Amino acid sequence: FYAKKHKVTWTGLGDGLCVVAPLGLLFGRAANFINGELYGRVANGVAWAVKFPLSLMEEPPEVQSAAWQECTRIEPSLGDAQSVDHLIAAARENPEVSKALGEFLQPRHPSQIYEGLLEGLALFLILYIVRVRFRNAPDGLLTGLFFLFYPIFRIFGEQFREPDAEMIGMFTKGQFFSFFMFAFSAAFLAHAWRGWKKRQTA
Structure with a gap:
């Protein structure tokens, strides 16, 4: 409705939302750390390890x-x-x-911080830079990049996180479901590519 009212494509609207979404993820992970939840795996010998x-x-x-x-x-x-x-x-x-x-707790990775910096700060900077540097980027590009980098960062960050659910094979549930996001990324990037090609031939 908003996109139709303001004459914005739904993929263009999605691009705008995806740019700021990582900030919400960053603050969410910060809250996880403050509450001492979703903590990391045991990290003996790691100088910045935390006891939760x-x-x-x-x-x-x-x-x-x-x-x-x-x-x-x-x-x-x-x-x-x-x-x-x-x-x-x-x-x-x-x-x-x-x-x-x-005295009874083991030091653990502050995985909430890792994921906040990756899924939040790093992802925001990537999308923001692309949006600023390529103002005429085709609709769907930023959404495609979001669905590309988010699962990459999530899969990496989950290696340091204590699984909060049963494993699916060798993967945590977070890692397993992240793989499906690559399909969304491919779809949006393909849409952006078609939009760019149309501009070139127009």
Whole structure:
């Protein structure tokens, strides 16, 4: 409706949306990092590795039990807690609980930051530069580039992320479904190519 009202092609409208979409992905990944969710795989020896309280659930039962006991010793009210959320809340409020919990956690890749920089910042810069440098680019080009680079960055970034669902063969679900986006990329790039050829022959 918007495209028809403002006499813009639907692919041209899509191009405009795809340029700014990576910024939303960037802020989303930043929120994931702040909330300590969608954390990365274990990264021993990595200087910038981070310990995420929620990753306690990835540890063996005996480690989880020991962590609960130690934290409960410091904060007795945790004895009545029913979920790890209570433990995390206590760790945020009590530095001693936070320190004790950290002893049972493994350092992990801050994969949210990796993905934010790739899927968000890098992708935005690529699309923005193309839009500015090639103002007469055919409609569909930017959308095609979005669907080309996003899965590339996602597949790469997922190597550092702790899988949050069952694997599909050797791939995480995020990697597996990203492959289908290449088909969308090919379709939009083909559309852009046809548009460019029409201009050349007009």
